[in-house]
Amino acid sequence: MRRKLVAGNWKMNGDLATNARLLDRLAGAWTRAERRSLAVCVPAPYLAQAQAALQDSAVAWGAQDVSEHRSGAYTGDVSAGMLVEFGCRYAIVGHSERRQGHGETDARVAAKARAALTAGLTPIACVGETLDERERGDTEAIVRRQLAALIAVLGGDTGRIVVAYEPVWAIGTGRTAEPADAQAVHTKLRAQLLAAGAGAVSILYGGSVKAANAAALLAMPDIDGALVGGASLDADEFLAIGRA
Ligand code: PGA
Numbered sequence: 001m002r003r004k005l006v007a008g009n010w011k012m013n014g015d016l017a018t019n020a021r022l023l024d025r026l027a028g029a030w031t032r033a034e035r036r037s038l039a040v041c042v043p044a045p046y047l048a049q050a051q052a053a054l055q056d057s058a059v060a061w062g063a064q065d066v067s068e069h070r071s072g073a074y075t076g077d078v079s080a081g082m083l084v085e086f087g088c089r090y091a092i093v094g095h096s097e098r099r100q101g102h103g104e105t106d107a108r109v110a111a112k113a114r115a116a117l118t119a120g121l122t123p124i125a126c127v128g129e130t131l132d133e134r135e136r137g138d139t140e141a142i143v144r145r146q147l148a149a150l151i152a153v154l155g156g157d158t159g160r161i162v163v164a165y166e167p168v169w170a171i172g173t174g175r176t177a178e179p180a181d182a183q184a185v186h187t188k189l190r191a192q193l194l195a196a197g198a199g200a201v202s203i204l205y206g207g208s209v210k211a212a213n214a215a216a217l218l219a220m221p222d223i224d225g226a227l228v229g230g231a232s233l234d235a236d237e238f239l240a241i242g243r244a
């Protein structure tokens with residue numbers, strides 16, 4: 001069954017005091033009776049804080065990246081096993097800020113998704129086109145290639161991931177894809193997943209999702225939730241998106 005999920009991506013934001021207020025609000029306000037799952041993906045140093053604040057709540061937590069390696073001489077990297085020790089359920093992989101800023105290739109993103117699954121985490125695998133690619137009419141080819149790389153490595157385990165469609169031009173820009181345009185891409189991704197025997201994978205939309213536009217996006221038949229950056233730093237906004 002396609003799970004409904006709204007996941008926050010804090011990116012490199014937060015400090016202990018601000019996080020404490022935000023996490024406490026979410027833990028207190030979100031109940032197990034809600035129709036969607038709610039999760040926050042926090043910077044790695046704050047995982048212990050998230051674990052302590054959320055462990056008795058209905059809110060899940062996760063990381064924003066994970067190493068494809070199990071252990072060893074990988075300075076600065078964090079393994080999936082370490083994330084599991086801090087109670088993570090999710091790890092984002094292949095966010096465009098990592099593909100662009102850290103040179104992550106499709107193959108590396110797929111290896112990270114594999115490492116996450118092996119450790120028992122659910123990878124939230126991001127795909128999406130840049131503005132240039134969209135204007136050249138390449139949106140479908142780009143996301144198809146990105147998803148194909150995941151399917152090639154994950155095979156029969158593809159059904160265990162969550163996919164997030166995040167058009168790069170919509171991230172942090174205030175420009176959101178029109179619900180119908182996002183739905184059109186989700187339909188293509190759904191068909192590709194179905195052909196791989198993974199038609200029940202949840203496909204989130206991400207890119208300037210706010211309380212004001214969430215309901216229209218989440219009403220689309222193939223949009224199963226949202227990956228939320230900036231608006232996930234504000235408890236009221238984030239809770240409203242979760243309930244939209
Ligand atoms: P945004 O970021 O909601 O701030 O656009 C989304 C993301 O990058 O996951």
